Amino acid sequence: MSVLTVTGLCKSFGGLHVTTDVDLNVEPGERRLIIGPNGAGKTTLFNLITGEINPDKGSIHLFGQDVTKVPSRRRPHLGMARTYQIITLFPRDSIVHNVSLALLGLSPLRWNPIIDMKRQGHIVEHARAALERVGLAHIAERPLAQTSYGERRRVEIAMALAQNPKLLLLDEPFAGLSIDERRDVQQCLMAIPRDVTMVMIEHNMDVALEFAERITLLHFGEVIFEGNRAEVVADPRTREVYLGH
Numbered sequence: 001m002s003v004l005t006v007t008g009l010c011k012s013f014g015g016l017h018v019t020t021d022v023d024l025n026v027e028p029g030e031r032r033l034i035i036g037p038n039g040a041g042k043t044t045l046f047n048l049i050t051g052e053i054n055p056d057k058g059s060i061h062l063f064g065q066d067v068t069k070v071p072s073r074r075r076p077h078l079g080m081a082r083t084y085q086i087i088t089l090f091p092r093d094s095i096v097h098n099v100s101l102a103l104l105g106l107s108p109l110r111w112n113p114i115i116d117m118k119r120q121g122h123i124v125e126h127a128r129a130a131l132e133r134v135g136l137a138h139i140a141e142r143p144l145a146q147t148s149y150g151e152r153r154r155v156e157i158a159m160a161l162a163q164n165p166k167l168l169l170l171d172e173p174f175a176g177l178s179i180d181e182r183r184d185v186q187q188c189l190m191a192i193p194r195d196v197t198m199v200m201i202e203h204n205m206d207v208a209l210e211f212a213e214r215i216t217l218l219h220f221g222e223v224i225f226e227g228n229r230a231e232v233v234a235d236p237r238t239r240e241v242y243l244g245h
Contacts, residue, residue, distance in 0.1 A: 001064045003028050003167050003197045009048055009058035011221075018044045019221045022058070026167075029194040033212030034201045035232075037241055041221035042201040043085060046169055050082055051075050062167065081165035083156045085172045085201075091145040095136060095155055098144055099127035102159035130162035131155075134188045150181025154188055161192070168192070170200040174207045182207060205242070209233070217241065 006024035010017070018041045026032050034042050047053045049060055051072030059068045062078055070078070089098050103123050131137045134154040144152065153173055160168055173189070174182050189211060192198065202208035209215075215232040217225040225237050232238055 003063060005061040007059045010056045011044060011048060012056055017221055022223055026197060026199055028197055030197055031211055031213045032199045033208050033215045034218060035205055035215060036218035040218040042218055043171055046171055076163055079166035081160040081163045082169035083160050083171055083173060085175060089144055093144060094141050095144055096127050096140040098155060099130055099159050099162050100124055103127055103162050127162055130158040133161055134158045150177050150184055153185050157188060165196060168196050168198045172201050
């Protein structure tokens with residue numbers, strides 16, 4: 001059974017067709033890369049998969065279940081987690097508190113407006129374990145405002161991993177990183193076990209090719225090619241999209 005199946009997905013904003021008849025099938029344990037130039041519809045595709053926007057047409061199946069009309073708030077409970085291209089965290093709070101809040105979103109405790117996180121030892125312990133996975137446990141109490149951009153990227157990955165996803169969607173996790181920061185994030189992603197299927201959006205092919213086993217190329221909201229690394233790099237449509245010839 002496939003982890004994620006997208007069939008005939010379409011989305012328009014006014015007269016602008018952002019996603020057109022997109023088909024996508026991701027198998028368990030796969031490392032899938034979605035590439036394409038700016039404006040190709042990559043993030044819109046993620047937003048459709050996570051339910052943050054609704055498709056005009058088509059279907060989305062997660063682990064064989066039709067989730068096309070399932071609210072976005074329910075999809076993490078079904079085993080899906082994601083990161084975002086633009087990091088949105090709480091800079092005045094500690095790193096571990098940010099991760100704990102991500103965990104709280106999956107708990108019935110989220111409905112308690114006066115909850116004292118210091119008394120939720122099991123949540124904090126789980127958050128620290130997630131930070132250990134991304135190499136940040138030693139600075140768990142540090143305010144987020146005192147971390148580097150690369151460390152914040154890893155905090156966001158820890159927030160997603162803390163939810164124990166079976167499918168992890170990564171929206172340009174290398175964007176804006178230095179060479180050293182890219183190496184740290186790449187090592188973090190490579191260490192994620194195969195029981196977590198990963199789909200990653202990336203604009204820069206050179207950064208992401210080591211990650212991917214299968215690559216989907218989007219252009220103006222359409223899938224124009226799909227294959228393994230060697231096939232995608234060799235295909236003339238890839239050169240046309242990225243190089244203009």
